[in-house]
Amino acid sequence: MKLKKLGLIINPWAGIGGPAGLKGSDGAETVAQALAAGIEPQSHKRAAIALQALQPFADALEIVTFAGDMGEDLARELGFTVQVVGAATSGRSTPEDSEAAAKAIRSAGADLIVFAGGDGTARNMVNALGDNFPVLGIPAGVKMHSACFAISPKAGGEVLRRLMAGELVDLHQHEVRDIDEKSFREGRVSTRYYGELLVPEEGHFLQAVKNAGREVEELAVADIAAEIIEEIDEQDPQTLYIFGPGSTTLAVLSELGEEGTLLGVDLWKDGSLLAADVNALEIEAAIQRHREDNAEKPVKIILTAIGGQGHLIGRGNQQLSPTVLRAVGREHLMVVATKTKITELGGRPLLIDSGDSSLDEAWSGFIPVVTGYRDEILYPLSGDGSGQAQ
Numbered sequence: 001m002k003l004k005k006l007g008l009i010i011n012p013w014a015g016i017g018g019p020a021g022l023k024g025s026d027g028a029e030t031v032a033q034a035l036a037a038g039i040e041p042q043s044h045k046r047a048a049i050a051l052q053a054l055q056p057f058a059d060a061l062e063i064v065t066f067a068g069d070m071g072e073d074l075a076r077e078l079g080f081t082v083q084v085v086g087a088a089t090s091g092r093s094t095p096e097d098s099e100a101a102a103k104a105i106r107s108a109g110a111d112l113i114v115f116a117g118g119d120g121t122a123r124n125m126v127n128a129l130g131d132n133f134p135v136l137g138i139p140a141g142v143k144m145h146s147a148c149f150a151i152s153p154k155a156g157g158e159v160l161r162r163l164m165a166g167e168l169v170d171l172h173q174h175e176v177r178d179i180d181e182k183s184f185r186e187g188r189v190s191t192r193y194y195g196e197l198l199v200p201e202e203g204h205f206l207q208a209v210k211n212a213g214r215e216v217e218e219l220a221v222a223d224i225a226a227e228i229i230e231e232i233d234e235q236d237p238q239t240l241y242i243f244g245p246g247s248t249t250l251a252v253l254s255e256l257g258e259e260g261t262l263l264g265v266d267l268w269k270d271g272s273l274l275a276a277d278v279n280a281l282e283i284e285a286a287i288q289r290h291r292e293d294n295a296e297k298p299v300k301i302i303l304t305a306i307g308g309q310g311h312l313i314g315r316g317n318q319q320l321s322p323t324v325l326r327a328v329g330r331e332h333l334m335v336v337a338t339k340t341k342i343t344e345l346g347g348r349p350l351l352i353d354s355g356d357s358s359l360d361e362a363w364s365g366f367i368p369v370v371t372g373y374r375d376e377i378l379y380p381l382s383g384d385g386s387g388q389a390q
Contacts, residue, residue, distance in 0.1 A: 053157030
């Protein structure tokens, strides 16, 4: 397969609810709430990272897309020849617009459609295309449980480059799954199967389906919590801790006597919960206040990886913005995971997809992972899925 016409669909609002701590971006009300909080859309920037890999082939490739911010603006900005086959029906694009775009782009003779969005946009592709037309997802949403996404925009660009160069790339059907965001915001995670998409895949560039239904290894998690609490007790109480989402980190907070937020980011300091379910801007402000009051006291992030996928940063925890990550520093990142979760990766690295490629590259390499009480391993963290220190 060699690309001549590439379909492009951008969900302009995908992922905007992540930094705002809204657990998703579905619905006009959620988008408005995120915009009111000062959050800027990121899907265009993430799509651009993928498409930049195709710029050397711009003279031989045509981008087929919808008008404006659904694809045309970015394609022209990057210097591609553009065929516009439609437009959103209102000022703010909807799921129906994404489905209409997919149908129109397919009818225009595109070889493949690349879409920037999340699980909701993947569902739109299933509705519009079924399972027999090739698509590739560029991760730009909050949840992304589905297996049709590249592990990062850069990895998606590499798949597209190989296709454009005429290299052999396999096509396989992969599941599309999504959750009910209302239940998700209430702390309940239950994914539903919506169908399959035909996806080009090459080696380690495609993510796995998120593992969301396995029983928590209670004893292993309790051991991890005991180790982290011991470390916290040895630190100055003025250290600011940022707890990421997940049952493992929640177990640590529970042992500290706090309820915590299963699917949000919480702040803990001086023996108590400082703030719960905070967004990116609130975290940045908290770090700034902490530095003003305690210039010498560190800030630490406690994170666990997504089961099955291995994403450590960039899936469900976009509240940890590049600004937050740089302010804290890699040396103050504390990673916790059971050995079962690590084993299930099958040797694949933990993944970072922060939205800042230079940060992803700088943070790649081997990192300590707490897997139990007085039990720690070194494991690779990668921004491109290679598992190699960069």
